[in-house]
Amino acid sequence: MAKWWDERLPLPRMMHDQFIDFPTPRNLNYLWTFGGILTFCLVAQIVTGIVLAMHYQPSAAEAFNSLDHIRRDVNYGWLIQAMHAVGASMFFIAVYIHIFRGLYYGSYRAPREILWILGVFIFLAMMATAFMGYALPWGQMSFWGVTVITNLFSSLDQVIPGLGTAIVQWLWGGYSVSGTTLNRFFSLHYLLPFVIFGLVILHIWALHVAGQNNPTGIEIKTKSDSLPMYPYAVAKDAVGLFAFVILFAWFVLFLPDYLGHPDNFTEANPLVTPPHIVPEWYFLPFYAILRAIPDKLGGVIAMFASIAILAFIPWLDRSPVRSAKYRPIYKWFFWLFLISCLALGYLGSKPAEGVYVFWARIFTLYYFAHFLIVMPIVSSIETPTKTPRSITEAVLGEDEAAGAGAGVPAGAAAAPEHR
Amino acid sequence: MTADVEDPNRRDVLVVAASAFAAVGTASLIWPFVDQMNPDAGAQALASTEIDISPVAEGQAITVMWRGKPVFIRHRTAEEIEAAKKTPVSDLADPIDRNDNNPGQPATDENRTIAGHEQWLVMVGICTHLGCIPKGQALSDSKGDYGGWFCPCHGSHYDTAGRIRKGPAPRNLQIPPYTFLSDTKIRIG
Ligand code: HEM
Ligand code: FES
Secondary structure, eight states, X not given: OHHHHHHHOOHHHHHHHHHTSOEEETTOOGGGGHHHHHHHHHHHHHHHHHHHHTTOOOSTTTHHHHHHHHHHTSTTHHHHHHHHHHHHHHHHHHHHHHHHHHHHHTTTSTTOHHHHHHHHHHHHHHHHHHHHHHHTTOBHHHHHHHHHHHHGGGGGGGTSTXXXXXXXXXXXXXXXXXXXXXXXXXXXXXXXXXXXXXXXXXXXXXXXXXXXXXXXXXOOOSGGGEEEIIIIIHHXXXXXXXHHHHHHHHHHHHOTTTXXXXXXXXXXXXXXXXXXXXXXXXXXXXXXXXXXSSSHHHHHHHHHHHHHGGGGHHHHXXXXXXXXXXXXXXXXXXXXXXXXXXXXXXXXXXXXXHHHHHHHHHHHHHHHHIIIIIHHHHHHHOOOOOOOSSHHXXXXXXXXXXXXXXXXXXXXXXXXXXX | OHHHHHOXXXXXXXXXXXXXXXXXXXXXXXXXXXXXXXXXXXXXXXXXXXXXXXXXXXXXXXXXXXXXXXXXXXXXXXXXXXXXXXXXXXXXXXXXXXXXXXXXSBOOTGGGSOTTOTTEEEEEOSOTTTOOOOBOSSTTSOOXXXXXXXXXTTTEEEETTSOEEESSOOSOOOBOOEEEEXXXXXXXX
């Protein structure tokens, strides 16, 4: 049967080679399970989203009530709605871990630049999807979040008068955010996850061309450095996914609205602005950067630049080794960067005044300095500590590795027996 | 066939002409797909609205909707007008009047109102920073440091002529096109 298919469309062959026999480094840790977890999240969002769309009304008059209807009347609507709303947050938790994993272990370095840049595009598409999805419940935060964020484009009026206003009205389909805006956001919110799906396929394709990075940052050299994906990596992925699903279920069942904002339980009112507008938690660091810059256009540029800059880091980091594990100086800057991002997230949730603005400026400065100054300079001057000669050596130690035939292709053929 | 070999450029002309034709055709189809997103005829039809302002007593304000946006109509007190008139244009963050009836003039109080109706200030009630609705319409609202309006989103203060005095907003509150149909009736748009 598989043979019959393979002669016509070699799909079973490809799946077997890419997801069963595929060589994975034998030293992957649990941070490598987040790619699979993200794939799960994407599928979960698509499945729950399609169900919600069957009951949701994308109009200014009905949207808010139809959400109530889903949560109260539709059979298991409460469950599916909570899965989708909580799922968005879970997706971002996973993607942030996934990105920081890549940053720490140098997974963005050659030959994985395209893989990394596809990741940045996926991240952007995720942000756009989440932003438009948050508009759909048509509560006060939905409405005013959309108003404030779409108004960012009006700062282009500072470049060409009238350009910003024209773009904003084009996005709105009117002279203010309205049901028309809601309608088109719904259409795009349905579309974008499938665009992400396509990008993820390219992402995984690029991954399978370059091969996976691993905690040592050194490539697979001999057969004993790798294990077939099935059952080894798959089993590990399953354990990671299981733990993640427990956390996910905890939120869905016990704290379904914890990550949301109470103002969104009030229907959108174009005449009253809530006193303190905040985006969803996963946008807070970028919101803090936006508000840290005193100039309207400058803030918008800084916010977009903070994401765009990620696409350039494969060329900003010039260290001879990939993994921060072997980089005694850079390692500390990595943690400083992580702390800056968390601090920016906290500051983004605070009103833009006084000390909050001061610290937001300091951490914004470090955010950019990390990539533009620290990365190129530290990577040029630091002497990495000694890396193991092979992945096998990193796992088994030098003697055993010699036994396993690391670095000796002839011995490598016999390696499987040693495992 | 022989003709092609002797005069190969004849084919180039066909290829270029056909490609140009296809490119122009495709390009001209892009615009409808872009323009369909712009405000439609229905949204534009709501472009004008008439309001009876006789019930608004001195010191009070009302908010009406125009093109889906709130419009502030304030019946200013003598002191408020006085305060606005006294402020020199050189003190203003945005020295342009932002008045659709009278564009590009200095932002004096005279240029932001209609002669003979100075007590009436009519403005789009949308903060020029990121689009929140400033406070200051209700009597109990905070009116900011300059007695006009205060936007709580990122802290912009507007004076009694709706001009930006402090905070991140770049421009004075916009004055929509409007006319007095009578002493107690205005048409916006
Ligand atoms: C929808 C979102 C995403 C999905 C479903 C996804 C999926 C995956 C999968 C299945 C893997 C292989 C397993 C692993 O190494 O963890 C992977 C690897 C990778 N991803 Fe993603 N990804 C997503 C977003 C991103 C983003 C936003 C970035 C970076 C900005 C990124 C960067 C990478 C890199 C660099 C690798 C290779 C890691 C390595 O081999 O060490 N991914 N991704
Ligand atoms: S929107 Fe009014 S101050 Fe930002």
